Amino acid sequence: MSKQVKLKKGFDIRLIGKAEKKVGDYQPVKTFAIKPTDFIGMQRPKVLVKEGDTVKAGTPILIDKKLERVMYVAPVSGEIVEIKRGEKRKLLEIKILADGEINFENFEKFTSSEIKSASKESITDKLTASGVWPQIIQRPYGVVANPDDTPRAIFISGFDSHPLAPDYNFTLKGQSNYFQAGIDVLKKLTKGKVYLGLSSDEKSVELASIEGVETTNFSGPHPSGNVGVQIHHVAPINKGEILWTINPYGVVQIGKLFINGIYDASKLVAISGSEAKNPSYAQTYIGSCVDSYVAGNTKSNNFRVISGNVLTGEKINNDGYLGYYQHQLTIIPEGDYYEFLGWMKPTADKLSFHKALGLMSFLFPKKEYTLDSNVRGEPRAFVQTGVFEKVTPMDIYPVYLLKAIMAEDFDEMEELGIYEVVEEDLALCEFVDVSKHPVQQLIRKGIELIQYS
Structure with a gap:
């Protein structure tokens, strides 16, 4: 019987604009981009192509000199039309003008029995050469995993509790065979277990029958779907240990690589948000340009486009590119205005965690x-106590951890749980913080201080 974990701490940000479970009628995307900035910890990227080159889906276009075995590949076939750089020649984007029909690099196909009999070394070589390896993320630090390591365990969160998050029952429909193959591959990479977290509140049709995993059912508000929270409650990470995580899309992509012998970067992306005229799903590929989803699909001319969700996503231009790990595009109103005494005026139209004067959203929980x-x-000094802890379902003290990071106190950071968290795990603290601290930036600062010390 699956283990049950009921979380009481947290907060659901209930927003208008959840994507309907249908594929919208969007114009075909013409350009795609791989952005080194999507890969946290990549410090020495090396471009393997030049403008004008022709590539296939799965052709290596980028490596990190720290992990030269790991290939970052083209998501589609086409022509390299721009290698965009910023200040000090920092690599920002590698843009590809896609072909009308995608052509793939061919890799060796595996049967189910061949996967189970393959060695860890051969599995690792195939994953790193084909371009799917960057889907595997290491804890601590939240960086692309080192293929030379052997993790204590691998964790997968089978649901997303972020605001307006895509429904995995819809995006993974009909792909359970690929997911199972991906699990069989991942089991070869660890001497421990592969853990799968599922939602107790909504049955997972595609993932409930997967074999070879230890399943835990989670219930409660966000961040119950965060893999870091699930790790904390199932098998917490200790100093000196390494765990790997991967999202369900990455598992499916691994399965397609071994079964079909191709690097398949296709995905369903949720186009969501209150400013979206027709919130729905788009069939696309990793790194797609978002102009096809934004143009003519907004209710006003003053909006913000976010690659990802409103808590952890990145603001991008109207013709920007979806992040490598993102399965959601959110369009919300821009907040470029000043509201005099906004928090004091009696209203039930503003969502707030606090039962503050005038903000009565707590009276309408649904x-x-x-x-x-x-x-x-x-921004101002910390003026509260106990609020961060109410939205953090982990046995840590967020305020003290953040203060230790500000003071660059390494011993305190370690004792207060810096190895257990990445930005998304404390993103809610940033939302409820009346002091307006950049909590996620501080967490990344602390991780880098520990990682490179």
């Missing part, structure tokens, strides 16, 4: 809201 990007305040 209501959905339209929120914009206005932070409604300015």
Whole structure:
């Protein structure tokens, strides 16, 4: 019987604009891009192509000199039309003009029995050469895993509890055979277990019958779907240990590689948000340009486009590119205005974790809201106690951890749980923080201090 974990701490940000379970009628995407900035910890990228080169889906276009075995490949076939650089020649994007029909690099196909009999070394070589390896993320630090390591265990969260998150029952429909093959591959990479977290509140049709995993059912508000929270409650990480994580899409992509012998970067992306006229799903590939999903699909001319969700996503231009790990595009109103005494005016139309003067959203627990990007305040000293802990279902003290990071106190950071968290695990703290601290930036600063010390 599956283990049950009920989380009480956390907070669901209920927003208008969840994607309907249908594939929308969007214009075909013409350009795609791989952005080194999507891969946290990549410090020495090396471009393997030049402008004008022709590539196939699966052709290596980039490596990190720290992990030269790991190939970052083209998601589609076509022509390299731009290698975009920023200040000090920092590599920003490698853009590809896609062919009308995708052509693939061919890799060796495996049967189920061949996967189970293959060695860890041969599995690793295939994953790193084909381009799917970057889907595997290491804890601690939240960086692309080192293929030379052997993790204590591998964790997968089978549901997403972020605001307006895509429904995995829809995006993974009909792909359970690929997911099972991906699990069989991952089991070869660890001497421990492969853990799968599922939602107790919504049955997972595609993942419930997967074999070879230890399943835990989680219930409760966000961040119950965060893999870091699930690790904390199932098998916490200790100093000196290494765990790997991967999202369900990455598992499916591994399965397609071994069964079909191709690097398949196709995915369903949720186009969501209160500013989207027709929130739905788009069939596309990794790194797609978002102009096809934004142009003509907004309710006003003053909006913000976010690659990802409103808590952890990245603001991009209207013709920007979807992040490598993102399965969601969110369009919300821009918050470029000043509202005099906004938090004091009696209203039930603003969502707040706090039962503050005038903000009465707590009286309507099921209501959905339209929120914009206005932070409604300015940075100030920490003025509260106990609030961060109410939205963090982990046995850590977020305020003290953040203060230890600010003070660059390495011993305190380690004792207070820096190895257990990445940015998304404390993103809710940033949402409820009346002091307006950049919590996620601080967490990344602390991780880098520990990682490179």
